[in-house]
Amino acid sequence: MANRAETLRWECGSNQNNVDGHLVLLDQTRLPAEIIEIDCRTVEDVWQAIRRLAVRGAPAIGCAAAYAVCLSAATFDTVEQACDHLATSRPTAVNLFWALDRMREAGKRGATLPAGEFAERMLAEAQAIHEEDRQMCADIGQHGADLLSDLPMGSGILTHCNAGALATGGDGTALSVIFELARRGRRPHVWVDETRPLLQGARLTVWELMQRGIDCTLICDSMAAQVMREGRVQAVVTGADRIAANGDAANKIGTYGVATLAKAHGIPFYIAAPSSTFDRSLATGEAIPIEVRDSLEITHGFGRATSPAGVTVYNPAFDVTPVGLISGIITEAGVVHPSSRC
Numbered sequence: 244m245a246n247r248a249e250t251l252r253w254e255c256g257s258n259q260n261n262v263d264g265h266l267v268l269l270d271q272t273r274l275p276a277e278i279i280e281i282d283c284r285t286v287e288d289v290w291q292a293i294r295r296l297a298v299r300g301a302p303a304i305g306c307a308a309a310y311a312v313c314l315s316a317a318t319f320d321t322v323e324q325a326c327d328h329l330a331t332s333r334p335t336a337v338n339l340f341w342a343l344d345r346m347r348e349a350g351k352r353g354a355t356l357p358a359g360e361f362a363e364r365m366l367a368e369a370q371a372i373h374e375e376d377r378q379m380c381a382d383i384g385q386h387g388a389d390l391l392s393d394l395p396m397g398s399g400i401l402t403h404c405n406a407g408a409l410a411t412g413g414d415g416t417a418l419s420v421i422f423e424l425a426r427r428g429r430r431p432h433v434w435v436d437e438t439r440p441l442l443q444g445a446r447l448t449v450w451e452l453m454q455r456g457i458d459c460t461l462i463c464d465s466m467a468a469q470v471m472r473e474g475r476v477q478a479v480v481t482g483a484d485r486i487a488a489n490g491d492a493a494n495k496i497g498t499y500g501v502a503t504l505a506k507a508h509g510i511p512f513y514i515a516a517p518s519s520t521f522d523r524s525l526a527t528g529e530a531i532p533i534e535v536r537d538s539l540e541i542t543h544g545f546g547r548a549t550s551p552a553g554v555t556v557y558n559p560a561f562d563v564t565p566v567g568l569i570s571g572i573i574t575e576a577g578v579v580h581p582s583s584r585c
């Protein structure tokens with residue numbers, strides 16, 4: 244993406260010492276008005292960044308958490324403590340726990356190493372997680388573009404929330420598909436739900452698409468049905484934060500509604516997500532923990548009161564789309580269809 248800071252990166256320390264470095268995050272709460280990077284030098288810095296959505300998107304959260312462990316990777320005990328704390332930051336995105344499990348295992352394997360070598364081992368694992376996610380995003384883009392290759396030139400694709408480079412360690416999941424279609428000259432036109440209450444679609448997805456010169460139109464979430472009815476949408480592609488063993492998928496609140504509308508209008512609805520988003524320990528989506536966030540995100544969106552004081556608020560950050568509404572799940576290994584087991 245031209246003229247953008249990386250979503251996250253490891254900055255070398257003094258004298259270009261890699262192990263003594265720190266994590267740098269693009270503060271997504273400031274986009275699109277400002278491009279601000281924040282330096283995270285402690286585990287708590289990263290915990291706070293994840294919690295307040297400075298870094299968000301399941302794969303990016305996993306990568307950030309892996310690097311966070313390196314900020315205290317003096318001994319196996321400190322690794323365990325860091326992982327335990329980071330696991331409390333957000334409950335729904337399974338990539339967080341997947342990455343922390345990887346870091347725990349790396350710590351166990353290197354527990355007897357001298358401190359310097361142990362730190363190197365941990366950083367190497369975090370970098371491997373980041374690089375693997377980058378490659379998975381590229382592969383998802385290829386498979387998704389192949390899947391949608393029969394759509395007419397300039398077809399409308401609707402997406403919800405942000406599942407682009409800002410949400411991952413690479414080019415994104417859902418947006419990686421769109422970026423690849425654009426590279427192939429298919430000229431997709433993207434309909435972007437603004438994604439209330441925090442407007443990740445309006446603030447982040449539109450920003451990414453415009454940076455890459457991809458045609459897009461921003462709509463309110465409540466306009467999706469009308470846009471579909473008018474025949475402007477030929478496919479829906481979103482990301483996911485956790486996918487149960489049966490294929491039920493949790494994603495940003497509002498996705499379930501979009502999938503229901505797509506079904507009603509005969510439009511294919513696809514999920515794009517890496518294998519690290521699958522949670523085979525959960526039989527169905529009913530078992531996926533749903534994060535409930537602060538009521539101020541609704542009553543005082545972006546700092547200004549938008550409802551009377553004292554109103555009762557329910558603010559789930561995610562909903563679960565049943566597998567029966569999902570036409571296919573695009574992964575780095577190919578497309579999983581509802582008729583096959585996930």
